[in-house]
Amino acid sequence: MTPESSSKPIVTRFAPSPTGFMHIGGVRTALFAYLLARKNKGTFILRIEDTDKEREVAGSVKHIQDSLSWLGIEWDFGPDKPGPFGSCIQSERLSIYKKYALELVAKGLAYPDPYTAEELAAFRAEADMAKRPFLYRNHRPSDELMKAPWDGTKPLRLKTPTIARSHWHDVVRGDLQAGEEAQDDFIIMKSDGYPTYNFAHIIDDHEMGVTHILRGEEFISSTPKYLSLYEALGLMPPIFATLPPILRDDKTKKLGKRDGAKDILEYKAEGYLPEAMLNILALIGWNPGTEQEVFTMTELKSVFDVAKVQKSGGVFNEEKLGWFNREHIAKMSDQELLIRLESFLDSAQKSLVDERTLPLIKEKIVTLGDAPKLFDGEGELSFVKALSDYPASQLLWKKNPDKEITKKHIAEIHSQLNSISTDLFTAEGIKNAVWPYVEANGKGDVLWPFRVAVTGKEKSPDPFVSSYILGKDESLKRLSVALEKLNTPSQ
């Protein structure tokens, strides 16, 4: 039976700790959990795991929500939407953890840790000296001490119910196992009244009806401990799916902050589309088994299959992200692109973006943030704003730098453009009108001066597109300027 065919409605969760900004690793986990839920008409929960108050960074919860919202990953229950099980913020669920902790105490399966930090350090040092792993359960206090009442001032530890080899199944990694040394009497409640991650997530997953846990490989080594806790609580563990790591370009290491695993919202600020980000992340460690590479969220929701998640890591790099960005920009309507560009352009630039410039913008940009650069300095569309003061010599085609012939061509183009009616003054209309003359007189001979005359640039879009963008009046004006320049004797 595949996990997706199990009869229970699928419930997945993304459970970040609010310890800083969201990076692509976290978002990929959220996306896969979300897609698994949506594919199966299940529920997706955003749970905030804020039980480690020392590591908490202010603003992280909002950042997590903003990042997921940007990508269209919508939670059914989350920090702003409590569920039938109560709050989705762990610090607001303390009484629930306490209730479970007390049940374990009552069953003799949890006990207050009587040791001081110094005593524990000494046990650790002893194990190090003997070159064996430190196991707390080798130092269990006497039965008497174990039965001491728990007043919350001491950490509470699980008394591992069965110490034996652990075996479990992972949808991605297959059958896994670990020796007895992977189990220990770990802390479930801290002396500050908060549960540990190890304890709280298990209680919450149970209370929230989570059927599938998708998370990174850093949790595999602790799974035997989690299994002891499920056993102590008399719970069936959910289905585990360990996602493969996201690798650096050279595939040798996991992508770390120093390799550019940056704040996900920085990509937004740079003008990457959420569609592109989703697309690249969906394909890191998963593929549908077809040739298709470009996916929309709607498509992903219908084709995602957790059984096809791979074991080996996948590479993330910005070049690939740029490729996806261009693909999604190309699919976008002009109207939609215009809306997306809004926040990247100032008002002067906005006035230059219309149905005439949009196709070119679409073709040239990698990110939305590239669009304003097209209008500035040497940008491909900088000619639209104003005609630069280029030297007359620039009008002469290098292979035939004859001033008189160049003047003749420009004058002829001027007159031909002048006779095109305004409604036919499109790139195609202009090309159709002048093409016979171009063919008869040589492409370079005519098109070079034509293009330099309308754009004033060595490099620019072709003269038909450029004239169309400028409009008839401005194009004629610029052709006249070119003629004047050629008629002015050089000093």
Ligand code: GLU
């Ligand atoms: N709070 C954990 C973290 O942010 C989540 C792990 C999990 O998904 O169970 O690393």
